[in-house]
Amino acid sequence: MKFMMFVCTDTAPDTDPTELPDIHKWVAENDSRGRRLTGNVLAPTSAATMVRVRDGELLVSEGPFAETTEVIVGFDLIDCADLDEAIEVARTHPMAREGRLELRPFADLSA
Amino acid sequence: MTRTDTTTGAPVGAAAAAQAVAAAGVDAYPRIVATLIRLTGDWALAEDCAQEALAVALERWPDDGVPANPGGWLLTVARNRAIDVLRRAAVERRKLHELAVLAPDDAWPETPAGEDVVDDRLRLIFTCCHPALAIEARVALTLRTVCGVPTADIARLLLVSESTMTRRLTRARTRITQAGIPYRVPSGPALAERLPGVLAVLYLLFTRGYSVDGEPAFADEAVRLARLLDRLMPEQSEVAALLALVLFQHSRRDARRDADGNLLSLERQDRRRWDRAAVADGLSALARVRHHGPYAWQARIAACHATAESVEATDWPAIARAYDALLGLRSSPVVALNRAVAHGYAYGPEAGLVLLDAARAGGGLDGHPVAVAVQADLVARQGDRPRAAALFRAAAAAVDSAAERRALLDRAADLAR
Numbered sequence: 001m002k003f004m005m006f007v008c009t010d011t012a013p014d015t016d017p018t019e020l021p022d023i024h025k026w027v028a029e030n031d032s033r034g035r036r037l038t039g040n041v042l043a044p045t046s047a048a049t050m051v052r053v054r055d056g057e058l059l060v061s062e063g064p065f066a067e068t069t070e071v072i073v074g075f076d077l078i079d080c081a082d083l084d085e086a087i088e089v090a091r092t093h094p095m096a097r098e099g100r101l102e103l104r105p106f107a108d109l110s111a
Numbered sequence: 112m113t114r115t116d117t118t119t120g121a122p123v124g125a126a127a128a129a130q131a132v133a134a135a136g137v138d139a140y141p142r143i144v145a146t147l148i149r150l151t152g153d154w155a156l157a158e159d160c161a162q163e164a165l166a167v168a169l170e171r172w173p174d175d176g177v178p179a180n181p182g183g184w185l186l187t188v189a190r191n192r193a194i195d196v197l198r199r200a201a202v203e204r205r206k207l208h209e210l211a212v213l214a215p216d217d218a219w220p221e222t223p224a225g226e227d228v229v230d231d232r233l234r235l236i237f238t239c240c241h242p243a244l245a246i247e248a249r250v251a252l253t254l255r256t257v258c259g260v261p262t263a264d265i266a267r268l269l270l271v272s273e274s275t276m277t278r279r280l281t282r283a284r285t286r287i288t289q290a291g292i293p294y295r296v297p298s299g300p301a302l303a304e305r306l307p308g309v310l311a312v313l314y315l316l317f318t319r320g321y322s323v324d325g326e327p328a329f330a331d332e333a334v335r336l337a338r339l340l341d342r343l344m345p346e347q348s349e350v351a352a353l354l355a356l357v358l359f360q361h362s363r364r365d366a367r368r369d370a371d372g373n374l375l376s377l378e379r380q381d382r383r384r385w386d387r388a389a390v391a392d393g394l395s396a397l398a399r400v401r402h403h404g405p406y407a408w409q410a411r412i413a414a415c416h417a418t419a420e421s422v423e424a425t426d427w428p429a430i431a432r433a434y435d436a437l438l439g440l441r442s443s444p445v446v447a448l449n450r451a452v453a454h455g456y457a458y459g460p461e462a463g464l465v466l467l468d469a470a471r472a473g474g475g476l477d478g479h480p481v482a483v484a485v486q487a488d489l490v491a492r493q494g495d496r497p498r499a500a501a502l503f504r505a506a507a508a509a510v511d512s513a514a515e516r517r518a519l520l521d522r523a524a525d526l527a528r
Binding site for chain 2: 001003080081082083084086087088103105107108
């Protein structure tokens with residue numbers, strides 16, 4: 001079961017002073033177990049470009065500049081048996097403490 | 112319809128048959144639903160077939176008699192119904208492989224190969240109470256799927272329309288599939304993390320029924336579920352503690368109200384009307400509790416009340432110590448409030464008022480009518496009757512529940528005499 005894991009900032013990060021998990025170890029561990037297919041850090045929203053087509057006309061603009069203070073800053077594509085395994089993968093990511101993670105399964109279009 | 116194994120006896124009549132169906136359904140319903148979900152992965156199909164089996168029994172048992180193994184009979188009928196539905200769907204969609212899981216007509220596969228033997232009902236409970244479901248969805252789904260409460264009744268109990276509840280349940284079932292919530296009991300450290308969430312749903316269910324204007328049916332279902340969970344997980348001490356707690360509280364259900372439905376405080380209850388069998392069951396569950404978790408302390412407190420001859424004869428110092436321990440585990444204004452009450456009985460109203468002030472210091476009890484009522488009671492026992500009566504009236508003005516308001520106004524009236 002494939003999940004897109006959105007890595008997001010959060011207005012209330014963890015205040016626990018213990019050291020955060022190492023992201024490189026997290027990547028290596030999940031890559032070697034075949035659970036992480038790909039992933040990356042995203043450039044800031046100031047680098048984002050929005051593209052729309054309306055009535056045949058191409059509309060390109062800057063942004064969107066999210067008004068919210070919680071933004072997607074990265075992603076990982078993970079492959080797990082089920083949600084419980086995906087939650088275990090997510091909980092050990094440093095951003096589970098510094099921000100938050102959203103697990104979004106791929107839609108099952110065969111159903 | 113596929114062959115149905117029916118070993119039945121003499122006609123028993125509609126009333127006796129209905130009783131037998133209800134009795135068999137309590138145990139069989141969650142088993143059937145849980146097993147069909149494991150085999151088909153289809154929650155709605157499992158529930159529909161279990162319901163239909165009960166309906167068929169209601170139709171046939173009056174004339175055919177009650178089968179020797181009512182649960183097995185219901186399971187067979189439900190499974191055959193599931194096979195019929197899947198067969199029709201398979202013909203329509205040419206997806207015959209789905210039928211294969213249910214095909215063996217006489218063999219009922221008990222557990223998938225390579226898995227530990229886990230009761231399907233336990234899987235069902237843990238899945239319904241998964242933290243990735245909203246708490247309201249967990250409660251509704253547990254009532255519908257594990258307890259077999261009809262959707263219309265759940266809607267009435269939770270104060271929403273039936274169509275809203277139907278949508279909510281459908282959304283919850285869809286979410287289980289789409290979000291990838293597994294049909295499994297967690298093991299190892301994950302079990303310790305997930306069990307409190309399951310117990311919280313059970314206790315929420317119980318308190319919904321036990322609260323002043325609550326629906327007693329909720330409390331009955333919660334007690335039944337706690338018994339089931341305790342049977343399924345006898346090694347989990349916190350489950351036994353929760354069972355003991357709800358049994359002790361439930362034992363007072365017939366003594367909690369007067370003839371007009373007014374709520375009676377502990378000291379005004381006729382203790383002869385407490386359910387002694389429930390208390391005995393609670394004590395035997397508590398005897399298996401070896402740890403000091405939050406439900407264990409609450410159960411020990413409830414046991415002190417349940418075994419006392421009167422308010423005066425209650426072991427208040429033991430209750431006070433248990434609240435001290437509970438507050439250490441779970442810092443909450445309500446626990447702090449109850450601790451003040453216990454100390455007030457154990458060591459006098461002054462001791463209670465000191466702890467009440469401390470409990471109120473954080474502001475968590477602001478506008479909490481029970482805190483005012485507790486203060487009123489302590490002040491009354493100090494001897495200041497007019498001030499106590501005024502406080503009881505103030506508490507009465509702030510409560511939402513009519514029964515609670517009557518009880519508080521009665522106290523005020525008693526003091527004014």
